[in-house]
Amino acid sequence: GIQVEQSPPDLILQEGANSTLRCNFSDSVNNLQWFHQNPWGQLINLFYIPSGTKQNGRLSATTVATERYSLLYISSSQTTDSGVYFCAPIHTGNQFYFGTGTSLTVIP
Amino acid sequence: SAVISQKPSRDICQRGTSLTIQCQVDSQVTMMFWYRQQPGQSLTLIATANQGSEATYESGFVIDKFPISRPNLTFSTLTVSNMSPEDSSIYLCSVQLADAGAQYFGPGTRLLVL
Numbered sequence: 387g388i389q390v391e392q393s394p395p396d397l398i399l400q401e402g403a404n405s406t407l408r409c410n411f412s413d414s415v416n417n418l419q420w421f422h423q424n425p426w427g428q429l430i431n432l433f434y435i436p437s438g439t440k441q442n443g444r445l446s447a448t449t450v451a452t453e454r455y456s457l458l459y460i461s462s463s464q465t466t467d468s469g470v471y472f473c474a475p476i477h478t479g480n481q482f483y484f485g486t487g488t489s490l491t492v493i494p
Numbered sequence: 495s496a497v498i499s500q501k502p503s504r505d506i507c508q509r510g511t512s513l514t515i516q517c518q519v520d521s522q523v524t525m526m527f528w529y530r531q532q533p534g535q536s537l538t539l540i541a542t543a544n545q546g547s548e549a550t551y552e553s554g555f556v557i558d559k560f561p562i563s564r565p566n567l568t569f570s571t572l573t574v575s576n577m578s579p580e581d582s583s584i585y586l587c588s589v590q591l592a593d594a595g596a597q598y599f600g601p602g603t604r605l606l607v608l
Contacts, residue, residue, distance in 0.1 A: 429599040
């Protein structure tokens with residue numbers, strides 16, 4: 387399989403602040419997904435992004451597959467953004483490899 | 495997308511017993527997966543649930559411990575057998591709607607083994 391590293395591992399933000407989460411992977415990938423796991427454990431799809439940039443409201447993601455990384459941008463953070471963010475590339479076939487996660491806490 | 499439900503949502507079990515977790519999808523899907531998430535950890539793939547044939551297990555997971563059924567394209571079960579406290583985790587099923595396509599997760603089953 388491939389190695390997937392996310393940084394930072396932990397992040398504390400003041401409400402309204404912006405942040406960038408990074409996902410590095412060790413090999414070529416067919417696709418990549420970003421998830422938000424809320425405090426109740428539910429995994430929510432954020433982006434399905436093999437390359438390029440996508441935006442959805444206050445969130446956007448960029449994947450540069452040739453350089454083996456993806457970025458998740460959170461702007462004007464809210465307390466409801468708290469939770470763990472995972473990236474999950476698809477290396478071969480249909481198998482997702484989950485990263486180590488970034489735990490985000492947004493304080494009011 | 496797909497709507498996925500899991501039962502039970504949580505359970506507390508005694509060591510040595512077994513628990514069967516159900517996963518129901520609102521549409522027919524080819525690919526279904528089972529994951530484990532141990533406390534404070536990332537997700538680890540247990541197996542791919544294959545319809546009409548034996549599941550495909552990842553390294554470190556065996557059928558005797560985690561038997562899986564997939565009787566049709568909308569339903570699967572995962573059994574956690576002969577449980578120990580180390581099996582305390584969140585167990586999640588997921589589906590993939592197309593080859594290399596996006597994956598969607600159920601709400602998870604929180605298991606505590608005493």
